[in-house]
Amino acid sequence: MSDEQFILYERDGSVAVITLDRVDARNAQHPPFLAQLDEAFMRGAQDEEVRVIVLKANGPHFSSGHDIRYRGERGFDMNNGVAGMYAWEKENYLGMSRRWRDIPKPTLAAVHGKCIAGGLMLCWPCDLIIASEDALFSDPVARMGIAGVEFHAHTWELGARKAKEFLFTGQFIDAREAHRLGMVNRVVAREELESHTLELAHEIAQMDPFALYMSKQAVNRTLDTQGQWTAMEAVFDMHHLGHSHSRLVNEGDAISGMTVESMKKAG
Ligand code: ZN
Numbered sequence: 014m015s016d017e018q019f020i021l022y023e024r025d026g027s028v029a030v031i032t033l034d035r036v037d038a039r040n041a042q043h044p045p046f047l048a049q050l051d052e053a054f055m056r057g058a059q060d061e062e063v064r065v066i067v068l069k070a071n072g073p074h075f076s077s078g079h080d081i082r083y084r085g086e087r088g089f090d091m092n093n094g095v096a097g098m099y100a101w102e103k104e105n106y107l108g109m110s111r112r113w114r115d116i117p118k119p120t121l122a123a124v125h126g127k128c129i130a131g132g133l134m135l136c137w138p139c140d141l142i143i144a145s146e147d148a149l150f151s152d153p154v155a156r157m158g159i160a161g162v163e164f165h166a167h168t169w170e171l172g173a174r175k176a177k178e179f180l181f182t183g184q185f186i187d188a189r190e191a192h193r194l195g196m197v198n199r200v201v202a203r204e205e206l207e208s209h210t211l212e213l214a215h216e217i218a219q220m221d222p223f224a225l226y227m228s229k230q231a232v233n234r235t236l237d238t239q240g241q242w243t244a245m246e247a248v249f250d251m252h253h254l255g256h257s258h259s260r261l262v263n264e265g266d267a268i269s270g271m272t273v274e275s276m277k278k279a280g
Pocket residue numbers: 102163252256
């Protein structure tokens with residue numbers, strides 16, 4: 014693998030700013046992208062000067078999802094049953110999203126443009142989501158025969174009924190609807206997204222770090238007590254039942270690459 018940088022990391026006072034920067038692929042997530050993103054989140058988590066972490070994206074879209082064209086680089090044999098893929102996704106998809114969700118500092122995602130499938134696994138683990146008016150969210154993975162992406166936050170983020178519609182149709186919900194449903198904290202103009210998010214991050218950074226940590230943990234533990242993590246682990250297994258089904262029926266699943274291509278055409 015090359016030393017190309019797909020993730021930028023900067024410090025703005027007590028705020029760490031992580032930027033998705035694989036613009037030519039619309040921030041599709043291949044193994045080096047995810048490894049660098051995880052490294053950046055951990056760097057922000059461990060830096061004692063950092064009190065709040067912001068995640069944002071360069072380019073016209075936040076993220077087109079997982080880049081499954083890079084299967085070969087995941088280091089497992091696709092012909093060796095489900096074992097290798099299951100273990101890889103458990104660590105690199107479900108595991109990373111869970112790790113970011115539990116960083117003991119507030120995390121804010123600034124989302125613009127399209128945020129598709131695996132893209133949700135970058136913003137959902139963050140504590141707050143600020144969306145610009147042009148933001149669009151979807152999880153069209155049912156078209157691959159699979160019950161949504163690896164990190165099943167859908168039911169909590171959208172509510173049960175809307176989560177079903179979201180999964181059944183694969184259609185986009187826009188920033189206003191995401192806000193109405195409680196998935197997004199604030200909707201701002203596209204040109205104000207970065208400044209608004211940074212301003213809020215700096216405001217939060219004034220609070221006592223331990224109080225922020227405990228406040229975050231209070232909500233996350235409540236979700237876990239409600240069964241969120243147990244459900245996510247169970248749905249992850251169902252997700253792999255879907256992968257197996259898809260491979261048997263279609264000899265492979267290939268929506269992510271298609272999504273990147275169609276998004277490139279759309280700009
Ligand atoms: Zn998967």
